[in-house]
Amino acid sequence: xxxxxxxxxxxxxxxxxxxxxxxxxxxxxxxxxxxxxxxxxxxxxxxxxxxxxxxxxxxxxxxxxxxxxxxxxxxxxxxxxxxxxxxxxxxxxxxxxxxxxxxxxxxxxxxxxxxxxxxxxxxxxxxxxxxxxxxxxxxxxxxxxxxxxxxxxxxxxxxxxxxxxxxxxxxxxxxxxxxxxxxxxxxxxxxxxxxxxxxxxxxxxxxxxxxxxxxxxxxxxxxxxxxxxxxxxxxxxxxxxxxxxxxxxxxxxxxxxxxxxxxxxxxxxxxxxxxxxxx
Amino acid sequence: xxxxxxxxxxxxxxxxxxxxxxxxxxxxxxxxxxxxxxxxxxxxxxxxxxxxxxxxxxxxxxxxxxxxxxxxxxxxxxxxxxxxxxxxxxxxxxxxxxxxxxxxxxxxxxxxxxxxxxxxxxxxxxxxxxxxxxxxxxxxxxxxxxxxxxxxxxxxxxxxxxxxxxxxxxxxxxxxxxxxxxxxxxxxxxxxxxxxxxxxxxxxxxxxxxxxxxxxxxxxxxxxxxxxxxxxxxxxxxxxxxxxxxxx
Numbered sequence: 054x055x056x057x058x059x060x061x062x063x064x065x066x067x068x069x070x071x072x073x074x075x076x077x078x079x080x081x082x083x084x085x086x087x088x089x090x091x092x093x094x095x096x097x098x099x100x101x102x103x104x105x106x107x108x109x110x111x112x113x114x115x116x117x118x119x120x121x122x123x124x125x126x127x128x129x130x131x132x133x134x135x136x137x138x139x140x141x142x143x144x145x146x147x148x149x150x151x152x153x154x155x156x157x158x159x160x161x162x163x164x165x166x167x168x169x170x171x172x173x174x175x176x177x178x179x180x181x182x183x184x185x186x187x188x189x190x191x192x193x194x195x196x197x198x199x200x201x202x203x204x205x206x207x208x209x210x211x212x213x214x215x216x217x218x219x220x221x222x223x224x225x226x227x228x229x230x231x232x233x234x235x236x237x238x239x240x241x242x243x244x245x246x247x248x249x250x251x252x253x254x255x256x257x258x259x260x261x262x263x264x265x266x267x268x269x270x271x272x273x274x275x276x277x278x279x280x281x282x283x284x285x286x287x288x289x290x291x292x293x294x295x296x297x298x299x300x301x302x303x304x305x306x307x308x309x310x311x312x313x314x315x316x317x318x319x320x321x322x323x324x325x326x327x328x329x330x331x332x
Numbered sequence: 333x334x335x336x337x338x339x340x341x342x343x344x345x346x347x348x349x350x351x352x353x354x355x356x357x358x359x360x361x362x363x364x365x366x367x368x369x370x371x372x373x374x375x376x377x378x379x380x381x382x383x384x385x386x387x388x389x390x391x392x393x394x395x396x397x398x399x400x401x402x403x404x405x406x407x408x409x410x411x412x413x414x415x416x417x418x419x420x421x422x423x424x425x426x427x428x429x430x431x432x433x434x435x436x437x438x439x440x441x442x443x444x445x446x447x448x449x450x451x452x453x454x455x456x457x458x459x460x461x462x463x464x465x466x467x468x469x470x471x472x473x474x475x476x477x478x479x480x481x482x483x484x485x486x487x488x489x490x491x492x493x494x495x496x497x498x499x500x501x502x503x504x505x506x507x508x509x510x511x512x513x514x515x516x517x518x519x520x521x522x523x524x525x526x527x528x529x530x531x532x533x534x535x536x537x538x539x540x541x542x543x544x545x546x547x548x549x550x551x552x553x554x555x556x557x558x559x560x561x562x563x564x565x566x567x568x569x570x571x572x573x574x575x576x577x578x579x580x
Contacts, residue, residue: 092413098453100519120412126336133412157410158339163346164379164414165371167339170356174335203364205356207333240364270363 057193059148059226059258062086062113063297065318065325068304069114073311074104077111083315084112086147088301091118094144095136102143109144115259115299116146117228120162123182123196124155124169134189141190147299148258150195150228153179153216170205171215176222183223195258197228200236200265200274212237213251220256227252229295230261230303231288232280236272249290257295262288262321263303277306279317285324292325300325346372347408376404376417383418384442386494387425387435399428415450418443434503437487437512438494441523444479444514448521451477456517456574465579470543473578474570477516480526480534488512488525517574524573530566543567 064085069077076082087108094105108114118137121129141149154166169175187193196219198212210218216227229252238245262285264278280288280302292298302317333356341354349369353362377400381388388396403424409417422439429435454475486504493500511531514523526534529550536546543563551559570576 092415095413096415096450099448099450099516101450102453103519120414124335126334126339130412136412155339158336158343160410161343161347162409162411163343163372164375164409164417165368167342167368170335170338172335178335201364202367203361204358205338206358207338207356208358268367271367273367 056224057187059193059195061258061297062147062299064113064299065322066112066115066299066301067311067314067318068117068301069104069108070304070308072308073314074100076311077108078104081111082311084318086113086115086299086301088115088117088303089144091116091137091140091149091151092120095140105144114144114146115301116141116144116149117197118149118151119166120156120164121151121186122156122162123151123153123186124175124179125158125182126155126178127159129182129186134186138189141192148195148226149190149192150197150259152199153196153212153219154199166199168199168201168203168205171208171210171212172205173209176215176218179219180222183219183225187223187225193223193225195226195228197230197261198233198237200230200233200240200272202240202271202273204241211243211248211251213248217251217253217256220253225256226258227256228259228261229257229291229298230263231291232261232263232265232284232303233274235284235287236265236274239272245287246290249287249294252294254295257298260288260291260295260298260300261303262300262317275306276303280320285320288321289324297325342368345369349373349405373401373404375414376409377401379414379417380421383415383446384421384439386491387438387442389494390438390490390500391435399425402428415446418446432503433483434485434487434490437481437483437485438491440481441487441491441512441514444481445521445523447479448477448514448516451516454577457571457576457578459568459571461579462571468544471540471580472537472543472567472570472576473580474534474537474575475515475577477521478513478534478538478575479515480511480513480531480538482509482511482531483525484510488523491523513575515573515575522573529562533563533566 066084066086066088069087069089094101152166156163234245234248262280263276264280266273266275300321302314338356341356345354346369377397380400403421407420422436425439426436484506490500509528511526512523513526547560547563
Protein backbone atom coordinates (compact mmCIF):
# COMPACT_ATOMS: atom_id res chain seq x y z
CA UNK A 54 0.00 0.00 0.00
CA UNK A 55 1.31 3.43 -0.91
CA UNK A 56 1.58 5.96 1.89
CA UNK A 57 1.55 8.89 -0.53
CA UNK A 58 -1.49 11.11 -0.74
CA UNK A 59 -3.21 13.06 -3.49
CA UNK A 60 -4.43 16.37 -2.16
CA UNK A 61 -7.98 17.36 -3.15
CA UNK A 62 -8.21 19.73 -6.11
CA UNK A 63 -11.33 21.80 -6.61
CA UNK A 64 -12.34 23.03 -10.01
CA UNK A 65 -14.08 22.36 -13.29
CA UNK A 66 -12.32 21.03 -16.37
CA UNK A 67 -12.67 19.58 -19.83
CA UNK A 68 -11.07 16.74 -21.72
CA UNK A 69 -8.50 18.04 -24.20
CA UNK A 70 -9.65 16.69 -27.58
CA UNK A 71 -8.10 17.30 -31.04
CA UNK A 72 -10.95 19.51 -32.38
CA UNK A 73 -10.21 21.96 -29.56
CA UNK A 74 -6.39 21.92 -29.65
CA UNK A 75 -6.19 25.19 -31.56
CA UNK A 76 -8.58 26.97 -29.21
CA UNK A 77 -6.52 25.91 -26.21
CA UNK A 78 -3.35 27.15 -27.95
CA UNK A 79 -4.75 30.50 -29.01
CA UNK A 80 -7.13 31.49 -26.23
CA UNK A 81 -7.45 31.55 -22.48
CA UNK A 82 -10.05 28.80 -22.08
CA UNK A 83 -11.92 29.26 -18.79
CA UNK A 84 -11.25 25.88 -17.21
CA UNK A 85 -9.51 25.04 -13.95
CA UNK A 86 -7.81 21.96 -15.37
CA UNK A 87 -7.74 19.77 -18.44
CA UNK A 88 -7.72 16.01 -18.68
CA UNK A 89 -5.79 14.28 -21.45
CA UNK A 90 -6.11 10.72 -22.71
CA UNK A 91 -2.69 9.40 -21.73
CA UNK A 92 -2.29 7.09 -24.73
CA UNK A 93 -2.76 9.97 -27.19
CA UNK A 94 0.41 11.54 -25.83
CA UNK A 95 2.53 8.44 -25.21
CA UNK A 96 4.19 9.18 -28.53
CA UNK A 97 7.68 10.17 -29.59
CA UNK A 98 7.05 13.70 -30.85
CA UNK A 99 5.11 15.91 -33.22
CA UNK A 100 1.99 17.97 -32.69
CA UNK A 101 0.46 16.02 -29.77
CA UNK A 102 3.38 16.66 -27.43
CA UNK A 103 3.78 20.21 -28.71
CA UNK A 104 0.15 20.90 -27.83
CA UNK A 105 0.42 19.16 -24.47
CA UNK A 106 3.51 21.15 -23.46
CA UNK A 107 1.80 24.41 -24.43
CA UNK A 108 -1.47 23.59 -22.64
CA UNK A 109 0.43 22.50 -19.56
CA UNK A 110 1.91 25.97 -19.24
CA UNK A 111 -1.61 27.38 -18.81
CA UNK A 112 -3.59 24.66 -17.06
CA UNK A 113 -3.06 21.88 -14.53
CA UNK A 114 -3.28 18.54 -16.37
CA UNK A 115 -4.79 15.26 -15.24
CA UNK A 116 -3.80 12.11 -17.14
CA UNK A 117 -6.53 9.59 -17.90
CA UNK A 118 -5.70 6.27 -19.54
CA UNK A 119 -7.72 3.58 -21.28
CA UNK A 120 -5.16 0.79 -21.73
CA UNK A 121 -3.63 0.00 -18.34
CA UNK A 122 -5.77 -3.13 -17.97
CA UNK A 123 -5.52 -3.09 -14.19
CA UNK A 124 -7.71 -6.19 -13.93
CA UNK A 125 -5.81 -8.51 -16.26
CA UNK A 126 -5.09 -11.86 -14.68
CA UNK A 127 -1.69 -11.86 -16.40
CA UNK A 128 -0.69 -8.47 -15.03
CA UNK A 129 -0.02 -4.97 -16.33
CA UNK A 130 2.37 -4.86 -19.26
CA UNK A 131 5.87 -3.56 -18.50
CA UNK A 132 6.23 -1.80 -21.84
CA UNK A 133 3.01 0.10 -21.27
CA UNK A 134 4.07 1.16 -17.79
CA UNK A 135 7.45 2.34 -19.07
CA UNK A 136 5.80 4.55 -21.67
CA UNK A 137 3.29 5.86 -19.14
CA UNK A 138 6.06 6.70 -16.66
CA UNK A 139 7.89 8.67 -19.37
CA UNK A 140 4.78 10.79 -19.94
CA UNK A 141 4.14 11.20 -16.20
CA UNK A 142 7.68 12.51 -15.75
CA UNK A 143 7.15 14.97 -18.59
CA UNK A 144 3.73 16.24 -17.49
CA UNK A 145 3.88 15.99 -13.68
CA UNK A 146 0.07 15.70 -13.72
CA UNK A 147 -2.41 16.39 -10.96
CA UNK A 148 -2.96 12.64 -10.96
CA UNK A 149 -2.98 9.58 -13.19
CA UNK A 150 -6.17 7.62 -13.68
CA UNK A 151 -7.46 4.60 -15.58
CA UNK A 152 -10.45 2.27 -15.38
CA UNK A 153 -11.40 -0.58 -13.09
CA UNK A 154 -11.58 -3.12 -15.89
CA UNK A 155 -9.43 -5.30 -18.08
CA UNK A 156 -8.69 -4.64 -21.75
CA UNK A 157 -6.39 -7.47 -22.77
CA UNK A 158 -4.92 -10.83 -21.92
CA UNK A 159 -2.01 -12.96 -23.10
CA UNK A 160 -1.02 -10.67 -25.95
CA UNK A 161 -4.55 -9.81 -27.05
CA UNK A 162 -5.75 -6.23 -26.59
CA UNK A 163 -9.47 -5.64 -27.11
CA UNK A 164 -9.07 -1.87 -26.69
CA UNK A 165 -12.39 -2.03 -24.88
CA UNK A 166 -13.14 -1.68 -21.17
CA UNK A 167 -14.16 -5.22 -20.30
CA UNK A 168 -15.92 -5.93 -17.00
CA UNK A 169 -14.42 -7.63 -13.97
CA UNK A 170 -16.15 -10.06 -11.66
CA UNK A 171 -16.31 -8.61 -8.17
CA UNK A 172 -14.75 -11.54 -6.36
CA UNK A 173 -12.01 -12.00 -3.76
CA UNK A 174 -9.71 -13.44 -6.40
CA UNK A 175 -10.25 -10.47 -8.71
CA UNK A 176 -9.59 -8.21 -5.71
CA UNK A 177 -6.22 -9.88 -5.13
CA UNK A 178 -5.30 -9.53 -8.82
CA UNK A 179 -6.40 -5.90 -9.07
CA UNK A 180 -4.66 -4.91 -5.85
CA UNK A 181 -1.40 -6.61 -6.87
CA UNK A 182 -1.53 -4.82 -10.22
CA UNK A 183 -2.29 -1.46 -8.56
CA UNK A 184 0.63 -1.93 -6.18
CA UNK A 185 2.97 -2.56 -9.10
CA UNK A 186 1.69 0.45 -11.05
CA UNK A 187 1.97 2.75 -8.04
CA UNK A 188 5.52 1.55 -7.40
CA UNK A 189 6.57 2.19 -11.00
CA UNK A 190 4.81 5.56 -11.24
CA UNK A 191 5.93 6.52 -7.73
CA UNK A 192 2.48 7.89 -6.95
CA UNK A 193 -0.99 6.62 -6.10
CA UNK A 194 -3.40 6.34 -8.99
CA UNK A 195 -7.11 6.94 -9.44
CA UNK A 196 -9.38 4.24 -10.81
CA UNK A 197 -12.70 4.96 -12.50
CA UNK A 198 -15.86 2.91 -12.20
CA UNK A 199 -16.71 1.68 -15.71
CA UNK A 200 -20.07 1.36 -17.40
CA UNK A 201 -20.85 -2.33 -17.72
CA UNK A 202 -23.33 -4.41 -19.63
CA UNK A 203 -23.16 -7.77 -17.89
CA UNK A 204 -22.47 -9.30 -14.49
CA UNK A 205 -20.88 -12.57 -13.44
CA UNK A 206 -22.35 -15.64 -11.82
CA UNK A 207 -19.63 -15.61 -9.13
CA UNK A 208 -19.93 -11.95 -8.11
CA UNK A 209 -19.43 -11.73 -4.34
CA UNK A 210 -19.79 -7.99 -3.69
CA UNK A 211 -21.08 -4.78 -5.17
CA UNK A 212 -18.90 -2.58 -7.31
CA UNK A 213 -18.72 0.14 -4.68
CA UNK A 214 -17.81 -2.37 -1.97
CA UNK A 215 -15.11 -3.72 -4.28
CA UNK A 216 -13.74 -0.22 -4.86
CA UNK A 217 -13.82 0.65 -1.16
CA UNK A 218 -11.81 -2.44 -0.25
CA UNK A 219 -9.46 -1.85 -3.20
CA UNK A 220 -8.75 1.67 -1.92
CA UNK A 221 -8.24 0.40 1.62
CA UNK A 222 -5.73 -2.23 0.56
CA UNK A 223 -3.70 -0.18 -1.94
CA UNK A 224 -4.09 3.48 -1.00
CA UNK A 225 -5.39 4.28 -4.46
CA UNK A 226 -8.07 6.88 -5.11
CA UNK A 227 -11.24 7.03 -7.19
CA UNK A 228 -12.41 8.85 -10.26
CA UNK A 229 -16.16 8.60 -10.01
CA UNK A 230 -18.00 8.67 -13.32
CA UNK A 231 -21.54 9.67 -12.38
CA UNK A 232 -22.89 8.76 -15.82
CA UNK A 233 -21.35 5.30 -15.52
CA UNK A 234 -23.06 4.78 -12.17
CA UNK A 235 -26.36 5.73 -13.78
CA UNK A 236 -25.79 3.51 -16.83
CA UNK A 237 -24.68 0.48 -14.84
CA UNK A 238 -27.48 1.03 -12.33
CA UNK A 239 -30.05 0.96 -15.11
CA UNK A 240 -28.41 -2.06 -16.75
CA UNK A 241 -28.03 -4.14 -13.60
CA UNK A 242 -30.93 -2.90 -11.51
CA UNK A 243 -29.13 -1.27 -8.61
CA UNK A 244 -29.95 2.07 -7.00
CA UNK A 245 -27.44 4.74 -8.09
CA UNK A 246 -28.12 6.72 -4.93
CA UNK A 247 -27.20 3.70 -2.79
CA UNK A 248 -24.03 3.35 -4.88
CA UNK A 249 -23.08 6.99 -4.18
CA UNK A 250 -23.76 6.41 -0.48
CA UNK A 251 -21.47 3.36 -0.49
CA UNK A 252 -18.43 4.97 -2.08
CA UNK A 253 -15.64 5.88 0.36
CA UNK A 254 -15.94 9.68 0.27
CA UNK A 255 -12.37 10.37 1.34
CA UNK A 256 -10.96 8.56 -1.71
CA UNK A 257 -12.81 10.46 -4.47
CA UNK A 258 -10.57 12.97 -6.23
CA UNK A 259 -12.36 13.53 -9.55
CA UNK A 260 -15.82 13.27 -11.07
CA UNK A 261 -16.67 12.62 -14.72
CA UNK A 262 -19.93 13.81 -16.26
CA UNK A 263 -21.10 12.51 -19.62
CA UNK A 264 -24.07 11.40 -21.65
CA UNK A 265 -25.22 8.00 -22.87
CA UNK A 266 -27.43 6.36 -25.47
CA UNK A 267 -30.34 3.96 -25.21
CA UNK A 268 -29.61 0.56 -26.75
CA UNK A 269 -31.67 -2.61 -27.00
CA UNK A 270 -32.68 -3.07 -23.39
CA UNK A 271 -29.46 -1.50 -22.13
CA UNK A 272 -28.05 1.97 -21.69
CA UNK A 273 -24.79 2.43 -23.58
CA UNK A 274 -22.01 4.71 -22.36
CA UNK A 275 -21.36 6.48 -25.65
CA UNK A 276 -19.96 9.82 -24.43
CA UNK A 277 -21.57 11.44 -27.46
CA UNK A 278 -24.45 13.29 -25.79
CA UNK A 279 -24.94 16.18 -23.41
CA UNK A 280 -25.27 15.26 -19.75
CA UNK A 281 -28.94 14.24 -19.25
CA UNK A 282 -31.14 15.35 -16.39
CA UNK A 283 -30.97 12.10 -14.36
CA UNK A 284 -27.17 12.28 -14.41
CA UNK A 285 -27.26 15.93 -13.29
CA UNK A 286 -29.51 14.89 -10.41
CA UNK A 287 -27.08 12.14 -9.45
CA UNK A 288 -24.22 14.62 -9.68
CA UNK A 289 -25.96 16.78 -7.09
CA UNK A 290 -26.15 13.74 -4.81
CA UNK A 291 -22.44 13.16 -5.40
CA UNK A 292 -21.65 16.79 -4.56
CA UNK A 293 -23.64 16.53 -1.35
CA UNK A 294 -21.73 13.42 -0.31
CA UNK A 295 -18.21 14.24 -1.54
CA UNK A 296 -18.13 18.05 -1.28
CA UNK A 297 -16.19 20.15 -3.77
CA UNK A 298 -14.48 17.72 -6.13
CA UNK A 299 -12.68 18.30 -9.43
CA UNK A 300 -15.38 17.79 -12.04
CA UNK A 301 -15.05 17.29 -15.77
CA UNK A 302 -17.34 17.03 -18.78
CA UNK A 303 -16.18 14.04 -20.80
CA UNK A 304 -17.12 14.00 -24.50
CA UNK A 305 -15.38 11.55 -26.82
CA UNK A 306 -17.64 11.40 -29.87
CA UNK A 307 -19.77 13.90 -31.78
CA UNK A 308 -17.63 16.50 -30.07
CA UNK A 309 -19.42 19.87 -30.18
CA UNK A 310 -17.83 23.33 -30.41
CA UNK A 311 -15.85 24.28 -27.34
CA UNK A 312 -18.44 26.90 -26.38
CA UNK A 313 -21.12 24.25 -25.93
CA UNK A 314 -18.92 22.23 -23.59
CA UNK A 315 -18.00 25.34 -21.62
CA UNK A 316 -21.72 26.13 -21.25
CA UNK A 317 -22.28 22.58 -20.01
CA UNK A 318 -19.39 23.02 -17.59
CA UNK A 319 -21.06 26.19 -16.32
CA UNK A 320 -24.11 24.07 -15.56
CA UNK A 321 -21.90 21.82 -13.45
CA UNK A 322 -20.55 24.88 -11.63
CA UNK A 323 -24.08 26.09 -10.96
CA UNK A 324 -25.30 22.68 -9.79
CA UNK A 325 -22.32 22.23 -7.46
CA UNK A 326 -22.31 25.87 -6.34
CA UNK A 327 -25.98 25.93 -5.54
CA UNK A 328 -25.46 23.03 -3.19
CA UNK A 329 -22.51 24.73 -1.53
CA UNK A 330 -24.52 27.90 -0.99
CA UNK A 331 -27.36 25.91 0.47
CA UNK A 332 -25.02 24.11 2.87
CA UNK B 333 -13.84 -20.35 -11.68
CA UNK B 334 -10.49 -18.56 -11.84
CA UNK B 335 -10.22 -15.02 -13.15
CA UNK B 336 -7.84 -16.24 -15.85
CA UNK B 337 -10.31 -18.84 -17.08
CA UNK B 338 -13.14 -16.34 -17.05
CA UNK B 339 -11.14 -13.74 -18.97
CA UNK B 340 -10.01 -16.30 -21.53
CA UNK B 341 -13.64 -17.30 -22.03
CA UNK B 342 -14.81 -13.73 -22.59
CA UNK B 343 -11.87 -13.00 -24.88
CA UNK B 344 -12.55 -16.09 -26.97
CA UNK B 345 -16.25 -15.27 -27.09
CA UNK B 346 -15.59 -11.75 -28.40
CA UNK B 347 -13.09 -13.03 -30.97
CA UNK B 348 -15.39 -15.80 -32.17
CA UNK B 349 -18.31 -13.37 -32.44
CA UNK B 350 -20.66 -16.22 -31.57
CA UNK B 351 -23.84 -15.97 -29.54
CA UNK B 352 -22.98 -18.87 -27.21
CA UNK B 353 -22.64 -17.62 -23.63
CA UNK B 354 -19.21 -18.29 -22.09
CA UNK B 355 -19.08 -19.90 -18.67
CA UNK B 356 -19.12 -17.57 -15.70
CA UNK B 357 -21.36 -14.92 -17.22
CA UNK B 358 -24.65 -14.30 -15.41
CA UNK B 359 -27.66 -15.98 -16.98
CA UNK B 360 -29.11 -12.69 -18.24
CA UNK B 361 -25.85 -11.72 -19.87
CA UNK B 362 -26.62 -12.26 -23.55
CA UNK B 363 -27.60 -8.65 -24.38
CA UNK B 364 -24.45 -7.42 -22.66
CA UNK B 365 -22.28 -9.93 -24.49
CA UNK B 366 -23.73 -8.63 -27.75
CA UNK B 367 -22.73 -5.09 -26.74
CA UNK B 368 -19.12 -6.15 -26.14
CA UNK B 369 -18.95 -8.19 -29.37
CA UNK B 370 -20.25 -5.25 -31.34
CA UNK B 371 -18.15 -2.61 -29.56
CA UNK B 372 -14.94 -4.55 -30.22
CA UNK B 373 -15.50 -4.65 -33.98
CA UNK B 374 -17.03 -1.21 -34.27
CA UNK B 375 -14.12 0.41 -32.52
CA UNK B 376 -11.52 -1.34 -34.68
CA UNK B 377 -13.36 -0.49 -37.90
CA UNK B 378 -13.68 3.12 -36.72
CA UNK B 379 -9.97 3.15 -35.97
CA UNK B 380 -9.16 1.92 -39.49
CA UNK B 381 -11.53 4.49 -41.01
CA UNK B 382 -9.81 7.23 -39.05
CA UNK B 383 -6.28 6.09 -39.89
CA UNK B 384 -6.96 5.26 -43.54
CA UNK B 385 -9.27 8.16 -44.27
CA UNK B 386 -8.37 8.67 -47.93
CA UNK B 387 -8.31 4.93 -48.67
CA UNK B 388 -11.80 4.79 -47.16
CA UNK B 389 -12.87 7.69 -49.33
CA UNK B 390 -11.43 5.97 -52.42
CA UNK B 391 -13.06 2.60 -51.76
CA UNK B 392 -16.36 3.86 -50.33
CA UNK B 393 -18.10 2.72 -47.15
CA UNK B 394 -19.16 -0.76 -48.25
CA UNK B 395 -15.88 -1.97 -49.73
CA UNK B 396 -13.78 -0.33 -47.01
CA UNK B 397 -15.82 -1.75 -44.14
CA UNK B 398 -15.81 -5.19 -45.74
CA UNK B 399 -12.01 -5.05 -45.94
CA UNK B 400 -11.80 -3.69 -42.39
CA UNK B 401 -13.98 -6.47 -40.96
CA UNK B 402 -11.94 -9.11 -42.79
CA UNK B 403 -8.81 -7.52 -41.34
CA UNK B 404 -10.28 -7.48 -37.84
CA UNK B 405 -11.26 -11.15 -38.12
CA UNK B 406 -7.78 -12.18 -39.23
CA UNK B 407 -5.73 -9.77 -37.10
CA UNK B 408 -6.79 -9.44 -33.45
CA UNK B 409 -5.03 -6.40 -32.01
CA UNK B 410 -2.03 -6.95 -29.79
CA UNK B 411 -0.37 -3.53 -29.60
CA UNK B 412 -0.48 -1.37 -26.47
CA UNK B 413 -2.18 1.43 -28.40
CA UNK B 414 -5.10 1.47 -30.78
CA UNK B 415 -3.07 3.78 -33.02
CA UNK B 416 -0.84 0.84 -33.96
CA UNK B 417 -3.71 -1.29 -35.18
CA UNK B 418 -3.51 -0.40 -38.87
CA UNK B 419 0.09 -1.48 -39.32
CA UNK B 420 -0.69 -4.44 -41.58
CA UNK B 421 -3.94 -3.20 -43.13
CA UNK B 422 -2.19 -2.35 -46.42
CA UNK B 423 -1.25 -6.03 -46.72
CA UNK B 424 -4.88 -7.04 -46.24
CA UNK B 425 -5.89 -4.60 -48.97
CA UNK B 426 -3.15 -5.90 -51.25
CA UNK B 427 -4.63 -9.39 -50.92
CA UNK B 428 -8.16 -8.16 -51.57
CA UNK B 429 -7.26 -5.85 -54.46
CA UNK B 430 -4.30 -7.46 -56.25
CA UNK B 431 -5.17 -5.75 -59.54
CA UNK B 432 -5.63 -2.30 -58.02
CA UNK B 433 -2.21 -1.28 -56.73
CA UNK B 434 -3.39 2.26 -56.05
CA UNK B 435 -5.46 0.92 -53.14
CA UNK B 436 -2.43 -0.48 -51.33
CA UNK B 437 -0.39 2.59 -52.19
CA UNK B 438 -3.07 4.93 -50.83
CA UNK B 439 -3.17 2.86 -47.65
CA UNK B 440 0.62 3.12 -47.34
CA UNK B 441 0.35 6.90 -47.69
CA UNK B 442 -2.41 7.12 -45.06
CA UNK B 443 -0.45 4.97 -42.65
CA UNK B 444 2.91 6.65 -43.19
CA UNK B 445 1.55 10.17 -42.87
CA UNK B 446 -0.16 9.18 -39.62
CA UNK B 447 3.07 7.71 -38.27
CA UNK B 448 5.01 10.82 -39.31
CA UNK B 449 2.45 12.95 -37.45
CA UNK B 450 3.60 11.81 -34.00
CA UNK B 451 7.00 10.36 -34.89
CA UNK B 452 10.27 11.45 -33.27
CA UNK B 453 11.20 15.11 -33.27
CA UNK B 454 14.37 16.26 -35.03
CA UNK B 455 15.50 19.77 -35.88
CA UNK B 456 16.30 20.29 -39.56
CA UNK B 457 19.55 21.97 -40.55
CA UNK B 458 19.62 24.87 -42.99
CA UNK B 459 21.89 25.72 -45.90
CA UNK B 460 23.98 27.93 -43.61
CA UNK B 461 25.14 24.83 -41.76
CA UNK B 462 26.93 23.59 -44.90
CA UNK B 463 29.72 26.17 -44.72
CA UNK B 464 31.95 24.12 -42.43
CA UNK B 465 31.24 20.68 -43.94
CA UNK B 466 34.09 18.47 -45.11
CA UNK B 467 32.35 16.78 -48.05
CA UNK B 468 34.96 14.04 -48.38
CA UNK B 469 33.88 12.61 -45.00
CA UNK B 470 30.38 14.02 -44.64
CA UNK B 471 27.52 11.66 -43.76
CA UNK B 472 23.95 12.95 -43.96
CA UNK B 473 21.54 12.07 -41.15
CA UNK B 474 17.95 12.27 -42.37
CA UNK B 475 14.90 13.09 -40.28
CA UNK B 476 13.69 10.00 -38.38
CA UNK B 477 10.14 10.32 -39.68
CA UNK B 478 11.26 9.72 -43.29
CA UNK B 479 9.82 6.64 -44.99
CA UNK B 480 9.97 5.74 -48.67
CA UNK B 481 7.83 3.42 -50.75
CA UNK B 482 8.13 2.38 -54.39
CA UNK B 483 4.90 3.13 -56.25
CA UNK B 484 3.49 2.22 -59.63
CA UNK B 485 0.51 4.57 -59.79
CA UNK B 486 -0.36 8.23 -59.40
CA UNK B 487 -1.41 7.48 -55.80
CA UNK B 488 0.03 10.75 -54.49
CA UNK B 489 -2.14 12.81 -56.85
CA UNK B 490 -5.20 10.74 -55.90
CA UNK B 491 -4.46 11.07 -52.18
CA UNK B 492 -3.95 14.82 -52.48
CA UNK B 493 -7.24 15.35 -54.30
CA UNK B 494 -9.16 13.21 -51.80
CA UNK B 495 -7.60 15.04 -48.86
CA UNK B 496 -8.79 18.35 -50.31
CA UNK B 497 -12.27 16.99 -50.96
CA UNK B 498 -11.77 17.29 -54.71
CA UNK B 499 -12.63 14.77 -57.42
CA UNK B 500 -9.59 12.51 -57.67
CA UNK B 501 -7.90 11.87 -61.02
CA UNK B 502 -8.32 8.49 -62.72
CA UNK B 503 -5.77 5.86 -61.82
CA UNK B 504 -2.69 5.96 -64.03
CA UNK B 505 0.27 3.64 -64.17
CA UNK B 506 3.46 5.69 -63.91
CA UNK B 507 5.63 5.40 -67.04
CA UNK B 508 8.89 5.19 -65.09
CA UNK B 509 9.87 3.66 -61.73
CA UNK B 510 9.04 6.08 -58.93
CA UNK B 511 8.60 6.28 -55.19
CA UNK B 512 6.91 8.48 -52.62
CA UNK B 513 8.71 9.87 -49.63
CA UNK B 514 6.83 10.77 -46.44
CA UNK B 515 8.27 12.83 -43.63
CA UNK B 516 7.33 15.50 -41.13
CA UNK B 517 8.53 19.07 -41.49
CA UNK B 518 8.24 20.80 -38.14
CA UNK B 519 4.71 19.72 -37.11
CA UNK B 520 3.27 18.99 -40.58
CA UNK B 521 3.43 15.59 -42.28
CA UNK B 522 4.53 15.87 -45.92
CA UNK B 523 4.70 13.64 -48.99
CA UNK B 524 6.28 13.90 -52.40
CA UNK B 525 6.63 11.65 -55.43
CA UNK B 526 10.30 11.17 -56.33
CA UNK B 527 12.18 9.69 -59.28
CA UNK B 528 14.43 6.67 -59.29
CA UNK B 529 17.65 8.68 -58.92
CA UNK B 530 16.47 10.31 -55.69
CA UNK B 531 15.05 7.01 -54.48
CA UNK B 532 18.45 5.37 -54.89
CA UNK B 533 20.23 8.31 -53.27
CA UNK B 534 17.95 8.25 -50.23
CA UNK B 535 18.33 4.50 -49.89
CA UNK B 536 22.13 4.87 -49.82
CA UNK B 537 22.01 7.74 -47.32
CA UNK B 538 19.74 5.72 -45.06
CA UNK B 539 22.29 2.88 -45.27
CA UNK B 540 24.94 5.29 -43.92
CA UNK B 541 26.77 5.94 -47.18
CA UNK B 542 28.97 9.07 -47.02
CA UNK B 543 28.29 11.96 -49.37
CA UNK B 544 31.45 11.50 -51.48
CA UNK B 545 30.93 7.76 -51.80
CA UNK B 546 27.31 8.43 -52.62
CA UNK B 547 28.26 10.52 -55.62
CA UNK B 548 30.69 7.83 -56.80
CA UNK B 549 28.12 5.04 -56.49
CA UNK B 550 25.44 7.03 -58.23
CA UNK B 551 27.84 7.94 -61.05
CA UNK B 552 28.57 4.27 -61.70
CA UNK B 553 25.05 2.89 -61.23
CA UNK B 554 23.36 5.82 -62.87
CA UNK B 555 25.82 5.74 -65.75
CA UNK B 556 25.95 9.50 -65.53
CA UNK B 557 28.78 11.98 -65.30
CA UNK B 558 26.42 14.46 -63.67
CA UNK B 559 25.97 12.55 -60.39
CA UNK B 560 27.72 15.18 -58.25
CA UNK B 561 25.71 17.93 -59.88
CA UNK B 562 22.47 16.01 -59.43
CA UNK B 563 23.35 15.25 -55.83
CA UNK B 564 23.96 18.94 -55.21
CA UNK B 565 20.50 19.74 -56.52
CA UNK B 566 18.98 16.93 -54.45
CA UNK B 567 20.74 18.12 -51.30
CA UNK B 568 19.35 21.60 -51.86
CA UNK B 569 15.82 20.20 -52.14
CA UNK B 570 16.31 18.01 -49.07
CA UNK B 571 17.46 21.03 -47.07
CA UNK B 572 14.50 23.01 -48.38
CA UNK B 573 12.15 20.22 -47.30
CA UNK B 574 13.66 19.88 -43.84
CA UNK B 575 14.80 16.32 -44.52
CA UNK B 576 18.36 16.64 -43.19
CA UNK B 577 18.69 16.74 -39.42
CA UNK B 578 22.47 16.48 -39.14
CA UNK B 579 25.70 16.24 -41.15
CA UNK B 580 28.42 14.25 -39.43
